[in-house]
Amino acid sequence: xxxxxxxxxLSGKWKIYIISSxxxxxxxxxxxxxxxxxxISNKMLSKELKExxxxxxxxxxxxxxxxxxxxxxxxxxxxxxxxxVENLTDWGIAHRKEIIGAQNSG
Amino acid sequence: xxxxxxxxxLSGKWKIYIISSxxxxxxxxxxxxxxxxxxISNKMLSKELKExxxxxxxxxxxxxxxxxxxxxxxxxxxxxxxxxVENLTDWGIAHRKEIIGAQNSG
DNA sequence: CAGTATCCCTGTCGATACTG
DNA sequence: CAGTATCGACAGGGATACTG
Numbered sequence: 213x214x215x216x217x218x219x220x221x222l223s224g225k226w227k228i229y230i231i232s233s234x235x236x237x238x239x240x241x242x243x244x245x246x247x248x249x250x251x252i253s254n255k256m257l258s259k260e261l262k263e264x265x266x267x268x269x270x271x272x273x274x275x276x277x278x279x280x281x282x283x284x285x286x287x288x289x290x291x292x293x294x295x296x297v298e299n300l301t302d303w304g305i306a307h308r309k310e311i312i313g314a315q316n317s318g
Numbered sequence: 319x320x321x322x323x324x325x326x327x328l329s330g331k332w333k334i335y336i337i338s339s340x341x342x343x344x345x346x347x348x349x350x351x352x353x354x355x356x357x358i359s360n361k362m363l364s365k366e367l368k369e370x371x372x373x374x375x376x377x378x379x380x381x382x383x384x385x386x387x388x389x390x391x392x393x394x395x396x397x398x399x400x401x402x403v404e405n406l407t408d409w410g411i412a413h414r415k416e417i418i419g420a421q422n423s424g
Numbered sequence: 425c426a427g428t429a430t431c432c433c434t435g436t437c438g439a440t441a442c443t444g
Numbered sequence: 445c446a447g448t449a450t451c452g453a454c455a456g457g458g459a460t461a462c463t464g
Contacts, residue, residue, distance in 0.1 A: 251438095282447085307373070
């Protein structure tokens with residue numbers, strides 16, 4: 213099954229949300245993402261960020277501040293996901309309407 | 319976070335694969351999907367199909383055969399997912415190339 | 425064939441505490 | 445701030461057996 217290649221990288225409870233967060237802000241720090249993605253723990257965020265980095269979807273930059281801050285952004289390759297996430301978002305909104313509409317009329 | 323609406327419906331280990339299977343064949347029977355989606359159990363398939371049906375993404379039709387067969391197909395609304403799944407598939411293939419290419423050249 | 429019910433193992437993940 | 449390490453709960457889900 214062909215979707216498998218994509219699912220390998222994107223499955224997991226939080227990946228899409230993390231990508232969506234970084235996508236939206238272009239650059240985003242660890243604690244900011246922690247804040248964006250409601251419910252995620254630092255452990256999970258750390259783990260999933262690492263996986264996304266291994267897959268070259270995001271780039272991690274340590275900034276020389278005091279204390280250290282770390283910035284995440286999509287790589288050029290990661291940016292190719294932007295459309296998909298946007299489509300997904302739009303679809304979700306449309307879906308919500310569909311379901312709510314069905315409840316009202318039926 | 320806006321993707322949430324979509325993720326609510328599509329998250330889960332198997333949903334995308336199931337949709338992809340039905341999508342590909344237009345109409346598909348329980349045991350055929352069981353066969354398409356490598357690794358899924360009948361319990362999981364049954365459960366996830368039910369969730370997809372509740373969300374009006376698929377339609378379930380019991381055929382009057384002996385023994386009974388059941389056919390699943392995307393609803394009109396479910397068909398709006400087709401593009402997304404296709405994009406996801408294409409992205410996955412491109413991603414695979416990207417990663418393999420990076421290994422060769424780096 | 426198309427499911428449902430049960431039993432039980434496993435990995436996921438949250439909470440907490442700690443480091444540089 | 446940005447993580448890492450550890451512990452334990454708990455649900456996800458596999459195997460199997462059963463029904464109509």
